[in-house]
Amino acid sequence: MKVAVIGSGITGLSTAHNLAKQGVEVVIFEKKTYLYGASGRNSGGITTMMDRKELIELAKRSIKIYDDIQGEFSFNFLFRKDGYLKVADGFDMGRLEKECRLQRSMGVKVREIDPFEIREIVPGFNPESVDGGFIGEGGVIFPWPVIWGYVEGCRKLGVEIMRNSEVKGFEVENGELKGVKVKDETIKVDFVINASGAWSVLISKLAGVELRNRIIKEEICVIESLKPFIDPYILNISTGVYISQSARGEVVGGVVGREATEPDTSSTLDFLIGYAKGAAEMIPLLKGLSVLRQWAGVYDASPDGLPVVGETELKGFVQANGLGRRGMSLAPAIGEIVAKIVLKGKEYDEFSPSRFQFPERTTEN
Amino acid sequence: MRLTEHPIVKFKRGKEITIYFNGEPVKAYEGETVASALYAAGITTFSRSFRFHRPRGFFCAIGKCSSCMMEVDGIPNIRICKVYVRDGMKIKTQNSFPNADSDFLSILDSIVDRFYPHGSHYRKFNKPKVLRDFVTKQVRRFAGTGNPPKKAFEEKGSFEEIETDIAVVGGGPGGMSAAIYAARTGARVVLMDENPFLGGQLVKQTHRFFGSGKHRAGTRGIRIAEILSNEVGELKNIDVRFETKVFGLYNGVVGAVEKDKKLLKIKAKKIVIATGAYERTLLFENNDLPGVYGAGGVQTLMNVFGIKPGDKGLIVGSGNVGLILTYQLMQAGIDVAAIVEAMPRIGGYFVHAAKVRRLGVPIYTSHTIKRAIGDKKVEGAEIVKLDENWCEVKGSEKRIDCDFICVAIGLSPTHELLYQAGCEMKFVPELGGLVPMRTEYGETTVEGIYVAGDVAGIEEATSAMMEGRIAGLDAAIKLGYGGEEAIRLRDEVVRDLKEFREGPFGERILSGIKKVTFEKEAISVSAPEREEAISEGIE
Numbered sequence A: 001m002k003v004a005v006i007g008s009g010i011t012g013l014s015t016a017h018n019l020a021k022q023g024v025e026v027v028i029f030e031k032k033t034y035l036y037g038a039s040g041r042n043s044g045g046i047t048t049m050m051d052r053k054e055l056i057e058l059a060k061r062s063i064k065i066y067d068d069i070q071g072e073f074s075f076n077f078l079f080r081k082d083g084y085l086k087v088a089d090g091f092d093m094g095r096l097e098k099e100c101r102l103q104r105s106m107g108v109k110v111r112e113i114d115p116f117e118i119r120e121i122v123p124g125f126n127p128e129s130v131d132g133g134f135i136g137e138g139g140v141i142f143p144w145p146v147i148w149g150y151v152e153g154c155r156k157l158g159v160e161i162m163r164n165s166e167v168k169g170f171e172v173e174n175g176e177l178k179g180v181k182v183k184d185e186t187i188k189v190d191f192v193i194n195a196s197g198a199w200s201v202l203i204s205k206l207a208g209v210e211l212r213n214r215i216i217k218e219e220i221c222v223i224e225s226l227k228p229f230i231d232p233y234i235l236n237i238s239t240g241v242y243i244s245q246s247a248r249g250e251v252v253g254g255v256v257g258r259e260a261t262e263p264d265t266s267s268t269l270d271f272l273i274g275y276a277k278g279a280a281e282m283i284p285l286l287k288g289l290s291v292l293r294q295w296a297g298v299y300d301a302s303p304d305g306l307p308v309v310g311e312t313e314l315k316g317f318v319q320a321n322g323l324g325r326r327g328m329s330l331a332p333a334i335g336e337i338v339a340k341i342v343l344k345g346k347e348y349d350e351f352s353p354s355r356f357q358f359p360e361r362t363t364e365n
Numbered sequence B: 001m002r003l004t005e006h007p008i009v010k011f012k013r014g015k016e017i018t019i020y021f022n023g024e025p026v027k028a029y030e031g032e033t034v035a036s037a038l039y040a041a042g043i044t045t046f047s048r049s050f051r052f053h054r055p056r057g058f059f060c061a062i063g064k065c066s067s068c069m070m071e072v073d074g075i076p077n078i079r080i081c082k083v084y085v086r087d088g089m090k091i092k093t094q095n096s097f098p099n100a101d102s103d104f105l106s107i108l109d110s111i112v113d114r115f116y117p118h119g120s121h122y123r124k125f126n127k128p129k130v131l132r133d134f135v136t137k138q139v140r141r142f143a144g145t146g147n148p149p150k151k152a153f154e155e156k157g158s159f160e161e162i163e164t165d166i167a168v169v170g171g172g173p174g175g176m177s178a179a180i181y182a183a184r185t186g187a188r189v190v191l192m193d194e195n196p197f198l199g200g201q202l203v204k205q206t207h208r209f210f211g212s213g214k215h216r217a218g219t220r221g222i223r224i225a226e227i228l229s230n231e232v233g234e235l236k237n238i239d240v241r242f243e244t245k246v247f248g249l250y251n252g253v254v255g256a257v258e259k260d261k262k263l264l265k266i267k268a269k270k271i272v273i274a275t276g277a278y279e280r281t282l283l284f285e286n287n288d289l290p291g292v293y294g295a296g297g298v299q300t301l302m303n304v305f306g307i308k309p310g311d312k313g314l315i316v317g318s319g320n321v322g323l324i325l326t327y328q329l330m331q332a333g334i335d336v337a338a339i340v341e342a343m344p345r346i347g348g349y350f351v352h353a354a355k356v357r358r359l360g361v362p363i364y365t366s367h368t369i370k371r372a373i374g375d376k377k378v379e380g381a382e383i384v385k386l387d388e389n390w391c392e393v394k395g396s397e398k399r400i401d402c403d404f405i406c407v408a409i410g411l412s413p414t415h416e417l418l419y420q421a422g423c424e425m426k427f428v429p430e431l432g433g434l435v436p437m438r439t440e441y442g443e444t445t446v447e448g449i450y451v452a453g454d455v456a457g458i459e460e461a462t463s464a465m466m467e468g469r470i471a472g473l474d475a476a477i478k479l480g481y482g483g484e485e486a487i488r489l490r491d492e493v494v495r496d497l498k499e500f501r502e503g504p505f506g507e508r509i510l511s512g513i514k515k516v517t518f519e520k521e522a523i524s525v526s527a528p529e530r531e532e533a534i535s536e537g538i539e
Ligand SMILES: Cc1cc2nc3c(=O)[nH]c(=O)nc-3n(C[C@H](O)[C@H](O)[C@H](O)COP(=O)(O)OP(=O)(O)OC[C@H]3O[C@@H](n4cnc5c(N)ncnc54)[C@H](O)[C@@H]3O)c2cc1C
Pocket: A006, A007, A008, A009, A010, A011, A012, A029, A030, A031, A032, A033, A034, A035, A036, A037, A038, A039, A040, A041, A042, A043, A044, A045, A046, A165, A166, A167, A168, A195, A196, A197, A198, A199, A203, A217, A218, A219, A220, A254, A296, A297, A298, A299, A321, A323, A324, A325, A326, A327, A328, A329, A330, A331
């Protein structure tokens, strides 16, 4: 059996890794290079503090995989589990309380924290800026060594990774996928895994398959390196502003993304202005510091917030996308699921692409 | 260390004030940068390197190398070569214990480096998990350079939105010429420079310029800067913003910070980038030791602030910059031990070389610097002979006594803004490195973004001025200013520039220019299409 994976982001790599472990011949097509997609541009926040049962399970499994796999690869992911802190204003506190109940019921360690206590954990935090928060399991990972590690792991298992190889189309016969078109060549494969993140709708279109994921563009920046003083990953769910501090001491932060019409990774001045205001409101000590660099990334979100994983009406064409802003926390486990779908024909109704064709089955958030 | 007598430059020092360095009072004069004031007071170690805590002094003096970062009035990570002194200012070294001058953590340099080379924090101690978790925590302990501020910055920032016809970034000869010629047609111009004065590199050039008579040859660089900035000052439709650092171009919007406090959002119909160039450095042992400076850094210190870089220098590189710098140093009463040049012959113009020889400075051709000698600062240098294959000749090492080393091996275009804006770039050695593709009027592949001066290719002030005029005029013409007269003038300058480059020294430049000039109608690609082009392998 031969499988083609589209995209060398975390989803594509973890899928390829799991398939190759089972002895499958895998080739990854990447239109640019590693780290070009959201997997090389994200803020590395990892947590099990999710709002859906299915997501919590995936996140738990993924953290376990990260712990195991680092020893297997020769890369330290610099995964620092100093906690994940979600804060909100009064209007949104109800939402946090509700998800916290769900998280607790599934054994996630999480507790409510009042704004003055936050200041004891994060020096300089402005207790006035929020009405409350919850702190729980998670922390920050450095996405680059994660990707480098998976690339190394895949290569060792014989996975071929083709960079600068954009997938331009497919060969289909009688409703069955037969091959992938790359660089004027058609490569015969038995399965194609669409793990192309924000580009997955475009890829689906090429295959004639409907996919209703939205493209989300998110901007982010880092402030020059400081001695570590921010331990947890902080996300304000009301303003969308998030802040954490990398292993190098750089303060990484951004504003949760917004829907875009196309995968566009240009930076804007308005983002910097908005982020600066939001970040300085939350941690006033950041005022007056210099921004070192800014960038933007794109990812895709499914209509109901759960990943889209499973074979489509086009036989052999498998979706593995729609991970939203949680891809780093979910993808290692998604890779295992895709392998089971391809090798064992297993079905996961909750993630199945067909769930959107039956409106009565769409679960509300 | 301050110069009082200089045959050409008169140093008008401001009021004497006191600043505090790690708690100790230091005398300074208004109008000088913190870096120059500290240097004048004999302080040479400005910071410690990020990982191994090696001592670092200033290098570039223009805010580009990051080796002078300190905490200023409680704000960490400030490049003190770009900050002007204020009475009572408190300056502290960072990332060192107890201070940058004697940092205990520098043992990291001698011990850890052997077992823990660069990049290994991803690779080493990865197994078992306990060890990995431990190391991950420890890495963090040593991370970070500045201390987080103790209390929030109190001054209020402000914001200004400006709409203009043409925004010009950089106030050197290129940028000033663009602004002047555009403004003369009636266009509204905003001219920004990160310094508190206009002139760019020219303010350091105390020598008489070479170049053709029509283009101010024989005039000293500092004088050309004066003439141009007076002209800028007279044109009411040029809004000059000093101490204004442009940090980004966002689709016709220029982002800048004025005097560290005000954010500017400038909506410009056309943008001229004239950001000049910065010093290249060279790989040799101890090249980061305080006392190893860029040629421009030394010129700034000496010719702008009137501070002696040291008593005896070694110059690496015999191009015009190295030669001119040598006699500028001698002029200021500073000894030059020698000039080393890796090539078998002198790089710069004969007139300059002859002058240096007359002053008795030895020039070692086919030689390079092997290492800087010294513990906390330069105490000497070892040079070595190179054979025809550029290999070191064993046994030819020679010690040179000096207390500073100037690296004058050339400049690289300050191209970052262009790259960020999505202009198509090309690496062209003849032009000094990565430069943008452009039309004969200086317009890049991103419509409305122009280039002029050293950023378009390392050349000279004369051509920078001509390129500036062309870019300024063309931008104005495209906006409907200036009429026939402007078109005629633009085409005349284009011809002049061609003629100028056809001179004896233009051959190399011309071959470089040929590689990056395109006809607009032929390949007018905008930024997003460019991505496509690359992905399709067309480039
Ligand atoms: C600013 C930002 C912050 C984020 N913060 C977090 C966070 O804190 N925590 C978290 O869990 N998640 C975060 N995310 C989300 C996370 O990064 C993504 O969910 C995840 O990286 C998606 O991975 P992926 O492999 O599915 O897609 P990508 O990493 O985007 O990979 C897709 C790849 O497909 C390639 N491709 C596209 N078209 C083609 C084609 N035609 N042919 C071949 N290859 C193609 C692309 O070049 C790309 O490399 C953030 C995202 C951004 C942008």
